[in-house]
Amino acid sequence: MRKWMAPMIAAMLLAGCNANDGGNVATGDSDNRIAMAADANVSAADGEAVSGAQIQLAPDGIGYVYPDGRIGRAAFGTGKNISSQMAVAALGDPIGDTVNSECGAGPLEIVDYQGNFSMLYQDGRFVGWTLGGDDSLLTTASGIGIGSTRSEMADTLVVTMVPESTLGSEFMIGDSQMGGLLNGNDADAIVTDLWAGTTCMFR
Secondary structure, three states: OOOOOOHHHHHHHHOOOOOOOOOOOOOOOHHHHHHHHHHHOHHHHOOOOOOOOEEEEEOOEEEEEOOOOOEEEEEOOOEHHHHHHHHHHHHOOOOEEEEEOOOOOOOEEEEEEOOOEEEEEEOOEEEEEEEOOOOOOOEEOOOOEOOOEHHHHHHHOOEEEOOOOOOOEEEEEOOOOEEEEEOOOOOOOEEEEEEEEOOOOOO
8 A cells, every 4th residue: 555645644635535516616614724725825936936836635525735844725615716725736737627528527627637537627616526546646635546455545544345337346535535446356456446525436
């Protein structure tokens, strides 16, 4: 299992997850989270180089860690300006930006980054993310990413398979809005795709 964050930072980033109901943006304490994200993202906003900044995947958005240890979050519902600054500082400029008007949740703007990572926006708000490919180093706080096995996920998370999914061996993590695909159904099956929040999956 790949882990690129200290356990303490990982635990802090995973705390306080809220589920998105699929078509609507989660709110809750999003104002506080936006304030935290803005504070953590001062360097990116000022145009400073932030080499080594890292994104961490979460069921309710993304976490963001500066090399100096500052921590920010972009929960679902965060404005596009803040969340995209975090992604650009860590991953570089987007390599694609399209709008899909046929998504079940309504039109979604899909912004693609290197490593097959995409952030989805609706009405100017960050509402979901997707991750695919076979070379991504992005992971969750518990180290789950592309290439992790079903048994590795089950060590730290509640994994439920989605019966008769037309997407393949689809799973959900706990009661969150985070899920993905495996390349099989046994314990050694490997994660090939991950996503969370509002996405544009056609089932």
